Amino acid sequence: MVTMSEQEYEVLEEKLNNPEKKVICPRCGNEIIYEKRGNSIAVECKTKGCIYGGIRGL
Known part of the structure; x- marks a missing residue:
């Protein structure tokens, strides 16, 4: 799990x-x-294993 500020x-x-x-x-x-x-929509850093997030649709 990634801990984010x-x-x-x-x-x-x-x-x-x-x-x-x-x-x-x-x-x-x-x-x-x-x-x-x-x-779904994903927003993430191009660097593998860095920060990421997003939303999931139905």
Whole structure:
């Protein structure tokens, strides 16, 4: 499990709400990506094992 700071949650939310905006990971400096996966949306750092989040649809 990844433990995240408030700032890390905020950048994931920023990318989730603004998919076209370039958002940088505060942990490692890489870019946060936005991906639709079926009925779900994932927002995650390009660096494997860094921060991630998203929402699941029905």
